[in-house]
Amino acid sequence: MQTPSVSTIYQSKLVNASDALTHVRDGDSIIVPTGVGEPPTLLTALSEQRLRFHDVKVVQILAVRKYGYLDPETTKHVRHVALFYGPASRAGGQAGWIDFIPNYFGEIPGLITSGQTPADVVFSMASPMDEHGFFALSLGTDYTMAAVAKARAVVLEVNPNVPFTHGQCHVHISQVSALVESHEPIVEVGLPVIGSVQAAIGKYVADMINDGATLQIGYGAIPDAVVIQLAEKKDLGIHTEMIGDGILSLIESGAVTNRKKNFHNGKMLATFALGSQKLYRFMHQNPMLEMHPVSYTNDPNIAGLNDNLMTINASLQIDLLGQCGSESLGNVPYSGTGGQSDFVRAANRSRGGKSFIVLPSTAKNDTISRIVPTLANGTHISTSKNDVNYVVTEFGVAQLRGKSAKQRAQELIAIAHPNFREELRAAVNRW
Numbered sequence: 001m002q003t004p005s006v007s008t009i010y011q012s013k014l015v016n017a018s019d020a021l022t023h024v025r026d027g028d029s030i031i032v033p034t035g036v037g038e039p040p041t042l043l044t045a046l047s048e049q050r051l052r053f054h055d056v057k058v059v060q061i062l063a064v065r066k067y068g069y070l071d072p073e074t075t076k077h078v079r080h081v082a083l084f085y086g087p088a089s090r091a092g093g094q095a096g097w098i099d100f101i102p103n104y105f106g107e108i109p110g111l112i113t114s115g116q117t118p119a120d121v122v123f124s125m126a127s128p129m130d131e132h133g134f135f136a137l138s139l140g141t142d143y144t145m146a147a148v149a150k151a152r153a154v155v156l157e158v159n160p161n162v163p164f165t166h167g168q169c170h171v172h173i174s175q176v177s178a179l180v181e182s183h184e185p186i187v188e189v190g191l192p193v194i195g196s197v198q199a200a201i202g203k204y205v206a207d208m209i210n211d212g213a214t215l216q217i218g219y220g221a222i223p224d225a226v227v228i229q230l231a232e233k234k235d236l237g238i239h240t241e242m243i244g245d246g247i248l249s250l251i252e253s254g255a256v257t258n259r260k261k262n263f264h265n266g267k268m269l270a271t272f273a274l275g276s277q278k279l280y281r282f283m284h285q286n287p288m289l290e291m292h293p294v295s296y297t298n299d300p301n302i303a304g305l306n307d308n309l310m311t312i313n314a315s316l317q318i319d320l321l322g323q324c325g326s327e328s329l330g331n332v333p334y335s336g337t338g339g340q341s342d343f344v345r346a347a348n349r350s351r352g353g354k355s356f357i358v359l360p361s362t363a364k365n366d367t368i369s370r371i372v373p374t375l376a377n378g379t380h381i382s383t384s385k386n387d388v389n390y391v392v393t394e395f396g397v398a399q400l401r402g403k404s405a406k407q408r409a410q411e412l413i414a415i416a417h418p419n420f421r422e423e424l425r426a427a428v429n430r431w
């Protein structure tokens with residue numbers, strides 16, 4: 001008997017979104033990728049038909065669209081489970097009708113593989129199939145590849161605007177239960193607005209990054225302010241979790257070549273994308289870029305194999321011991337741990353590596369200091385005092401590792417806003 005061609009198999013699995021929902025059962029957990037890797041046609045259909053289900057969970061690290069199922073009145077039918085809060089899920093998390101699973105981003109695939117986080121069904125965006133029957137989950141490789149290996153059903157939303165990329169991000173047609181097609185442009189996420197405070201912080205960090213360094217750059221105005229000031233550097237490399245337009249601008253300036261990387265020489269690695277149509281077109285079939293599972297990109301022991309790894313991540317607040325509260329306002333959740341701790345530890349392992357925690361010195365028009373004697377009650381500690389090294393505000397750089405508690409306090413007070421330094425010194429004197 002002749003084996004069916006991959007195109008024949010593709011056609012046999014192609015359905016409309018409503019029919020794709022037959023693969024979802026009551027009680028299932030549906031794994032959805034990070035950000036723009038979420039499949040809008042499938043999640044819209046699920047939203048429209050949510051009342052036919054009972055106790056279905058949609059598990060995702062960062063939701064970018066507010067679909068109809070994000071509804072406090074229908075959570076007994078379909079409920080969102082956040083691995084990280086973003087604009088679409090934050091209010092529901094704070095109100096208590098969206099659930100939250102604490103995690104390190106790099107360890108989510110392990111939670112899925114072990115069964116600690118169930119993965120019954122996968123809903124994901126995918127590139128068009130190649131001639132060998134493979135799709136690329138390029139926009140959100142993250143933990144989704146682990147879920148594909150574990151799930152009972154894999155449903156892909158195939159869109160020609162999704163780039164086909166290199167790396168460990170490919171799913172074969174034989175692994176797929178159903179396919180739907182869509183053609184709408186991928187959601188674009190623009191660069192944040194950069195002010196004078198962010199630019200000053202960026203200058204301090206950029207001055208400490210040498211030619212030939214490998215970068216991990218988090219999302220936000222301050223990391224992007226660093227990027228802007230790296231355009232004149234030479235032979236930078238990239239090993240990050242998110243590829244965005246900031247990194248693309250460095251590539252276009254000629255600053256990123258990946259030639260000096262000792263690990264994955266000539267290649268840049270990421271696990272999800274968040275940016276413009278220009279970025280997504282750049283990713284397509286680009287031999288410079290590889291998309292890998294987050295268990296690979298964010299593993300501190302793997303990322304730390306990059307010499308001179310520079311990691312740049314933002315925080316909301318830090319205390320005088322160096323504890324970072326990057327994901328809550330007191331006990332009110334705001335985001336999640338994400339990959340911050342993964343990459344801080346990776347930089348500490350890297351030969352010549354430096355980890356930077358960046359934050360403005362104040363909030364609310366200089367009325368609140370972000371450097372505090374102790375974190376507010378209930379604050380979720382994202383990165384421990386034992387891991388944090390360089391802390392940067394618009395007033396300078398504090399270096400903490402190897403310092404005593406009082407030395408750390410002195411370093412941090414020196415980069416606090418001048419209006420708050422005396423009360424911070426008074427707090428230390430009471431220790």
